[in-house]
Amino acid sequence: MTKPELESAILRALKKIAPEAELTDIDENEPLQQAFDIDSFDYLNLLVALRDELGVTIEEADYDKLRTLKDMVSFLLPRVSRE
Amino acid sequence: MPSLGADMEDGTLLLWKVHPGDRVKRGDIIAEVGTDKGDIEVEVFEDGVVKKLLVEEGTDVPVGQVLAIIENDETDASPAPEAKAARVKASPVAKKLAEERGLDLHTIHGTGPAGAITRDDVEKATGEKRPARPKTEKRPSGDNLSKMRHAIAVAMARSNREIPHYYLETRIDLKRALDWLAEENKKLPLEDRMLPVVLLLKAVARSLKDVPELNGFWVDDGLQKSEAVHIGFAIALRKGGLVTPAIHDVDQKTLSDIMKALEDLIPRARVGRLRSSEMTDATITVTSLGELGVETVHGVIYPPQVGLVGLGKILEQPWAENGMLGIRPVLSATIAGDHRATDGRRGAQFLDALARYLRDPEKL
Numbered sequence: 001m002t003k004p005e006l007e008s009a010i011l012r013a014l015k016k017i018a019p020e021a022e023l024t025d026i027d028e029n030e031p032l033q034q035a036f037d038i039d040s041f042d043y044l045n046l047l048v049a050l051r052d053e054l055g056v057t058i059e060e061a062d063y064d065k066l067r068t069l070k071d072m073v074s075f076l077l078p079r080v081s082r083e
Numbered sequence: 084m085p086s087l088g089a090d091m092e093d094g095t096l097l098l099w100k101v102h103p104g105d106r107v108k109r110g111d112i113i114a115e116v117g118t119d120k121g122d123i124e125v126e127v128f129e130d131g132v133v134k135k136l137l138v139e140e141g142t143d144v145p146v147g148q149v150l151a152i153i154e155n156d157e158t159d160a161s162p163a164p165e166a167k168a169a170r171v172k173a174s175p176v177a178k179k180l181a182e183e184r185g186l187d188l189h190t191i192h193g194t195g196p197a198g199a200i201t202r203d204d205v206e207k208a209t210g211e212k213r214p215a216r217p218k219t220e221k222r223p224s225g226d227n228l229s230k231m232r233h234a235i236a237v238a239m240a241r242s243n244r245e246i247p248h249y250y251l252e253t254r255i256d257l258k259r260a261l262d263w264l265a266e267e268n269k270k271l272p273l274e275d276r277m278l279p280v281v282l283l284l285k286a287v288a289r290s291l292k293d294v295p296e297l298n299g300f301w302v303d304d305g306l307q308k309s310e311a312v313h314i315g316f317a318i319a320l321r322k323g324g325l326v327t328p329a330i331h332d333v334d335q336k337t338l339s340d341i342m343k344a345l346e347d348l349i350p351r352a353r354v355g356r357l358r359s360s361e362m363t364d365a366t367i368t369v370t371s372l373g374e375l376g377v378e379t380v381h382g383v384i385y386p387p388q389v390g391l392v393g394l395g396k397i398l399e400q401p402w403a404e405n406g407m408l409g410i411r412p413v414l415s416a417t418i419a420g421d422h423r424a425t426d427g428r429r430g431a432q433f434l435d436a437l438a439r440y441l442r443d444p445e446k447l
Contacts, residue, residue: 020321037321039374040278041349048274060268060276 001080003073006054010072013049017042028070054080084144085125085198087118087362091234093145094118096138105133107153112358114150119234120326121355123362128198131155147207173200176303180205195302195387198363202303231324242383246301247422250381253434255441256402256411263444267338277342279397280371283414284341285447287369287392288312288333290436296425297390297418297433298366306389306424315365315385316345318352326352327368327385328361338447373397379415389424390433393417414441 001009011023018036026035033043047058050072056079058066066072084094095117107113112124113133131153138150171188173181177200181188186205193200260282268276291298291312299308312334315327328351330336330344351357367389370382373396380393395415402411416437420430440447 018321033374039349040280041345044273044276044278051273057273060265 001054001077003077006073006077006080007069009053010050010069010076013046013053016049017046026069028073029068031067032069032072033067050076056080084116084146084148084150085359085363086146086195087116087120087123087359091118091120091146093143094123096140096142096144096150097122098140099136101133101136101151103133103135107131107133116144116359118362119230120324120362121231121357123355123357123359125150125359127153129153129155147204171200172198174202174303174305174307176202176305177205195300199300199302199307231320235325238385239383242386246384246386248384249420249422249427249430250417251420251427251430251434252379252415252417253438254400255414255416255438256404257397257414257441258411260441260444261397261412275339275342277338278345280394281338281341281345282441282444282447283371283394283416284314284316284330284333284369285336285338286437286440287367288314289440289447290433291367292334293436294429294433296429297420299389299424300366300387301389301421301424302387309366311364311366313364313366315368315388316348317368317370318349320353326357326362327365328352328357329363329365331360331364367392369394373414380417382417382419384419384421389421390430391419392437393419 011026014021014032014036015023018038021036032038032046036042038046043063051057054076056076062075065075084096087094096114097117098115099113100115101107101111101113107127108130109128111127113127114125116123116125134152134154136151138144138148144150172193172195173188174195178188180202181191181200184205188200191200191204193204195201195204257279261279264277264279264282271277295308296306298312299306301307311332313329313331314333315329317325317327319325328348330341330348333341336344348357348361365385365388368382368385369392370380371394372380373394376396378395378398380395382391382393384391393416395417397412397414399410400413402409402413416434418430418433420427
């Protein structure tokens, strides 16, 4: 999977969690929870949606590594490239 | 029309979900009503057969007006949805007043917590309605958000006007609780993992069983303690506003059950699909603002409840124990208490119990 494909997959997962969110002009360094006003329940559901999209299960110990879109791409890209 | 909030005066019957002749059982959704706090699904409180729908869809209806007749399986027709129940809930003052005036409580519509009959209800039934409480502002006719803002304004103004609040705060070391939760979550599939708030809610519920004076209502100048622990969980809506639907019987639920209840409740709260019992049954409110970075919450009690628990952000902080200094995840927990119902000692006992339960998470 390429980086643009991964970003699209992440945005699709985000859209499932926050359907009303505007996904254009995202600051890749802004924490997703602030950018999309999502709480910890939404965040957990986002991880489920990412697993469904990408087949990657994220461990609880790694949650803090996935706060921004940039974090997510950096963390997930090597894992989906291996798939 | 059930009373679905502290100062709800009326609602709009939006939709009937039953027809005359339909059989219904306790807990079935029979109608949707529009209120200042959103659209609410009205449940029926006993089994029976719908005999007659008394209100047309689209009609504004004052609280207390009968919406439909449901024929009980054993008895004659009775009003619904807050229909005649085997055991009538009423405040001690209301019971005494009804007895003095020779009134059968079964014939009086209750507008108090969970449909309980209050002194006002008895006085209304005898035609001695007291003067209406002065309104703080004119009810707006704008969109749902401004109506919700109005509902919150009325309830909170009433709280500040009537409830002498006291506040207590404590810091709780959550290291054991969070470590235990992380280990439990490792055993669970992703979708079943639990969040720390689940532990906190269960610990609040257990603590309320130890200090029941904080779990209940101030009605007719007296405290009505509640056996059941129904926690109103404050949920902020993305478009603004706040709802506090009840999670029922939290003390009896497993941690996993509480997580499932929240996963069910939060999306429904956001799209306005709450049920009438969820709007009326809360015996205490928990407000958790830690995710927004708030360290300490000093909340306003939702009348007629007598307590509000505030949960702040879990922060890594220096923590001294046994002469050693370390870094621990620390929660600031507060209790706002109604000083008419309890004093600071009870509040302190509650916070002490909360810290104790969170030190032994495996027992939750």
